[in-house]
Amino acid sequence: MFDINIMATLLKVIESQEDKNAFCIAKKFYTYGQFAQCISKVRNELQTRAIESKNIGLIENDDLETYASIFALWLEGLAYVPISSDAPIDRNEDVIKQSNISVIIDSSESTKFSSYDLIESSKLTNLKLNLKTTIISEEDLVYILFTSGTTGRPKGVPISRSNLSAFVKSYEDLALNITNEDRCLQMFNLTFDLSVVSYLIPLLKGACVFTIPKNEIKYSYVYELLDEDDISVTMMVPSIIQYLRPYFDEMNFPKMKYSLFCGEALSLKLMEEWSECIPNASIINVYGPTEHTVFCTQYKYDSEKALNYNGSLSIGKQIGNSNLIIIDENGKLVPSGEKGELCLIGDQLMEGYWNNEKKSKEVFLNIEIDGVFHKAYRTGDLCFKDAQGFFFYSGRLDFQTKIQGFRVELSEIECHAKDYLDKINVVALAIENKLGNNEIGLVIESEETDTEDLFNYLKSKMPQYMIPTRLRFEPIFPLNINGKIDRKVLTALFLKNKENE
Amino acid sequence: MNKEIIIDKLRTIFINVLEHEDFEINDELSAGDVSGWDSLSHMLIIGEVEEMFSIKFKFKELNKMKNLGDMITLIGNKLNL
Numbered sequence: 357m358f359d360i361n362i363m364a365t366l367l368k369v370i371e372s373q374e375d376k377n378a379f380c381i382a383k384k385f386y387t388y389g390q391f392a393q394c395i396s397k398v399r400n401e402l403q404t405r406a407i408e409s410k411n412i413g414l415i416e417n418d419d420l421e422t423y424a425s426i427f428a429l430w431l432e433g434l435a436y437v438p439i440s441s442d443a444p445i446d447r448n449e450d451v452i453k454q455s456n457i458s459v460i461i462d463s464s465e466s467t468k469f470s471s472y473d474l475i476e477s478s479k480l481t482n483l484k485l486n487l488k489t490t491i492i493s494e495e496d497l498v499y500i501l502f503t504s505g506t507t508g509r510p511k512g513v514p515i516s517r518s519n520l521s522a523f524v525k526s527y528e529d530l531a532l533n534i535t536n537e538d539r540c541l542q543m544f545n546l547t548f549d550l551s552v553v554s555y556l557i558p559l560l561k562g563a564c565v566f567t568i569p570k571n572e573i574k575y576s577y578v579y580e581l582l583d584e585d586d587i588s589v590t591m592m593v594p595s596i597i598q599y600l601r602p603y604f605d606e607m608n609f610p611k612m613k614y615s616l617f618c619g620e621a622l623s624l625k626l627m628e629e630w631s632e633c634i635p636n637a638s639i640i641n642v643y644g645p646t647e648h649t650v651f652c653t654q655y656k657y658d659s660e661k662a663l664n665y666n667g668s669l670s671i672g673k674q675i676g677n678s679n680l681i682i683i684d685e686n687g688k689l690v691p692s693g694e695k696g697e698l699c700l701i702g703d704q705l706m707e708g709y710w711n712n713e714k715k716s717k718e719v720f721l722n723i724e725i726d727g728v729f730h731k732a733y734r735t736g737d738l739c740f741k742d743a744q745g746f747f748f749y750s751g752r753l754d755f756q757t758k759i760q761g762f763r764v765e766l767s768e769i770e771c772h773a774k775d776y777l778d779k780i781n782v783v784a785l786a787i788e789n790k791l792g793n794n795e796i797g798l799v800i801e802s803e804e805t806d807t808e809d810l811f812n813y814l815k816s817k818m819p820q821y822m823i824p825t826r827l828r829f830e831p832i833f834p835l836n837i838n839g840k841i842d843r844k845v846l847t848a849l850f851l852k853n854k855e856n857e
Numbered sequence: 858m859n860k861e862i863i864i865d866k867l868r869t870i871f872i873n874v875l876e877h878e879d880f881e882i883n884d885e886l887s888a889g890d891v892s893g894w895d896s897l898s899h900m901l902i903i904g905e906v907e908e909m910f911s912i913k914f915k916f917k918e919l920n921k922m923k924n925l926g927d928m929i930t931l932i933g934n935k936l937n938l
Contacts, residue, residue, distance in 0.1 A: 573896040576920050599900050602907075603916035760897075791900055825893065827876065 358498075358517035361524050362560065363430065363489050369536075369562040370487070376536060377564040379420060380585070386420050388562070394424035395431070396486040398461065398477050402432050403486075405459060405475070411500060413452055413460035413472070416440050416546045418569050421463035421477040423555060426499075429461075431489060435497035435514070436461075438546035441468055442570075443819050447510065451502050455512055455710060494518040500710055501549055501646055504756075504764050504822070508771035512710030513646045520552070522703035523649040526676025527557060530640065530654050532589075532614050536562030540589040543568050543578055543596070548762065549646045550618055554591050563589070575599040579607075586611040593619040593761030595793045597630055604629050612637040618644070618651055619761030621668040621749055623792070627657055643671035643749065646763075647719070647733050649704035652678035653747060665740075665748040673745055678702035680747055681723055681732060682739055689723075690740075697753055698739040699723060699732040706733075757786035759794050759821050766796070769814070769822055773798065776813045781833060783841060787826055787850045797850045798824035801833050826850055863910075863932055867925070870905040874898055884926030910936060 374389030386394075398421065414425055414436040429436050437455045439448050441464065452460075452472070460469045463478040498520045502510040534540070540558035542565045544551035558565045566585060568577045575596050581587050587609075594617050600607065612634040622641045631639060644651030655663070655672025663670040674680050679701040682690050690696040699721060708716035723732045738751045755766040769784040781801040786794045800807070807827060814823055828849050836842040864882050872878055875893040880886065888894040894902070906928070907913055912935040922928055 573899070575896070575900075579916060580920065599897075600916065602904065603914075603919075606915055606917075789897075789901060790904060793897070795897070825898070 358430075358494060358521040359489050359492070361521045362556070365560045366427065367487055367489070369560065373536060373562055376562060378559065379423065380539075380564055380566045381418055381420060382567075382569045385564075391420065391424060392485060392487060393483045394420050395427045397480040397483050398425045398428035398475070399431055399486045400482040400484060401475050401477075401480050402428060402434070405473070407432075407434065408458045409456045410497065411435050411437050411455045411457050413437050413439050413455075413457040413469070414546070415460065415462040415464060415467070415469065417463045418567050419463050419478070421461075422546070423565075425461045425463075425477055426555075430498060430517075431487065433490070433492035433496050435499050436546075437500045437502075437512075439469075440545060440547055440819070444816050446817055447819065451510065451512075454502075454510075455500050492517065494521070495707075499552070501547060503646055504762075504768050505715070506754075506765045506767045506771075508768050508775070508817075511712055511715055513706055514708075514710045515549075515649055515706060519649045519704050519706060522676060523553075523651075524556070524560070526652065526678065526704065527553070529675035534558065534561045534563055534589055534614070538563040538588045538613070539566060539586060540564065541566055541578065541581060541587050541591065543574060543590075543592060544761075549650050550591055550593070550761070553650050558589070582607075582609050582612070588613045589616075590614070591616040591618060593617070593758075594622050594626060595620060595760050597626060598791055598793050601626065601629065601791070604633055607633040609634050610636050614638055614640065616640045616642060618642045620758045624662050624664040624667050624669050626792075627662070627669060628659065631657070631659060641669045641671060643747075644704075645700070645733070645735050645737075647706050648678070648700045648702070648735075649706070652676065652700060652702065652704055653680065655746070663742070663746055663748075665750060668749065670742075670746045670748050671739075672747065674702075676702065676704065678704055679725075679730070680739075680741075681725070682741060683721075683723070687721060687723070692741045692743055692745075695738055695740045695750060698735045698737045698747070698749075700735060701730045701732045705731065755784075757794060757796075759786075759796060762819075762821050764796070764822055769796065769798070769818065769824065772814055772817045773800075773810065776810050781841075783833065783843060783846055784824060785843060785847050785850070787847065795826055796822070796824040797826035797828065797847070799828045799830050799833075799846045799849065801831070802829055803831060804829045858936060858938065860929060860933070863929055866909055867906070867929070870902060870909060874901045874905060882925065884924065884929070886925040887923060906932065912936065 370388045370392045377385045378388045378391040379386045460472045461475045500512045500514045505511040542554035615637045639657035641655040642651040643653045653671045655670045681699045682696040684696050721732045722729045766784040773782040783799045785797045787797040834842045834845045880891045
């Protein structure tokens with residue numbers, strides 16, 4: 357139950373330790389008492405408004421108001437749709453329209469969203485405490501996150517109170533000892549669901565959440581927090597550590613208790629080195645798609661016998677009531693050891709994409725297990741299970757890739773580029789750079805030409821992390837034996853040219 | 858090695874990593890002024906600089922580096938110029 361697992365737990369924390377710190381934002385501490393007041397002032401304002409749609413736009417800022425708004429909305433039975441003011445206007449308008457948003461909460465000094473019914477949260481003054489829960493259906497939503505879609509249009513993943521409550525319960529299976537003395541890192545944009553675990557779990561334990569200011573270079577700031585603020589619990593994407601890797605020999609964080617990773621394949625070698633920097637910590641690899649609420653597996657790294665496949669750590673075993681199934685092309689279960697598409701079943705699974713039955717149909721499947729049919733989500737991830745029941749990730753079935761942990765459909769990039777170039781073919785590829793992180797390479801089927809206008813167009817349509825950072829021209833695309841564009845040859849183009857430089 | 862040679866070598870590195878030449882090297886130059894010089898390419902540039910001059914930066918030094926002038930001074934110090 358959401359009200360018991362989440363709301364009541366948080367209210368108990370607030371009541372019992374109002375002078376303890378809840379947040380550290382841009383070097384400034386805020387207590388649970390201040391957080392409670394901030395939640396109340398947003399809720400007081402919400403209660404004066406006529407709310408037509410239950411989905412409320414939340415402009416993402418690194419401040420107390422933005423985090424407090426989430427809980428004010430949940431107390432009112434409303435859902436937040438995070439909106440990044442740095443994202444292109446076109447994309448934001450699409451998200452606002454798709455999710456039927458009428459009210460937007462914005463804590464910015466000067467808002468870019470004045471044409472909407474606006475709550476300017478930093479200007480609110482009614483601090484009267486207002487934290488009593490009311491009865492709200494478990495099926496009501498807590499948030500909708502929009503992820504990259506193949507057709508150039510982002511699709512909304514709606515997560516319900518029952519989904520999130522199931523996740524919080526599953527998290528207990530990690531058996532971590534997080535207390536109100538812990539200092540926890542929250543390095544994710546709210547548009548990315550790893551933010552949810554990073555702010556929510558610490559608050560439910562009465563710990564302090566350390567955030568990253570917007571204009572900072574993430575890995576630099578993360579390092580500063582680890583070094584100067586004795587952070588004890590982190591959830592990170594592996595690429596952050598990858599950037600710090602050349603400097604591991606000067607890093608030592610003995611206060612670190614738990615170092616969690618999610619969002620990308622986790623390199624065994626990287627963890628062997630990282631574990632030297634955090635001598636007293638457990639390293640835990642977790643896995644899960646946004647559609648199945650944050651994550652649903654865990655693997656505790658053991659340096660003595662680290663399970664890995666091709667150098668990537670196992671994603672471990674399911675947590676909570678999540679059920680992991682691997683199927684072949686015909687939808688039949690495959691025996692252990694054999695690769696297939698990973699499907700997920702359980703209470704963390706979303707109902708379906710927001711207002712998008714067609715996409716939902718594509719990803720859902722009814723799977724029969726012991727005579728009972730279950731609704732399963734096809735992850736698009738190629739996986740296998742070993743004889744001991746440990747799962748291993750071995751790649752994607754489609755052209756989705758991860759850039760700094762963000763899910764990117766390469767076809768969405770191609771779609772926008774083709775729209776602009778008109779009849780000229782393009783291919784977007786994931787290219788591994790020297791540091792071992794993914795970048796997006798764009799190959800245009802033409803002679804070399806000026807691309808400034810093209811890139812300006814792409815920047816008006818997609819967030820920064822989706823903009824290609826490498827560019828090549830190829831007069832005619834090579835084809836493979838199946839007559840499809842040979843993406844391997846095109847990928848090699850980037851690597852080969854690099855060597856010649 | 859004098860400052861001019863350092864600047865010359867830096868120019869080559871920037872062109873290689875960023876794949877364009879739309880910038881002018883001067884002390885005040887910082888990431889915000891150059892297209893494509895973001896937090897990601899920054900680490901690639903640093904890697905190339907370390908290789909080219911056979912030096913090694915400390916992460917703390919990098920965190921304090923605000924513009925190209927800082928980088929040139931730091932390289933100079935490392936090379937005992």
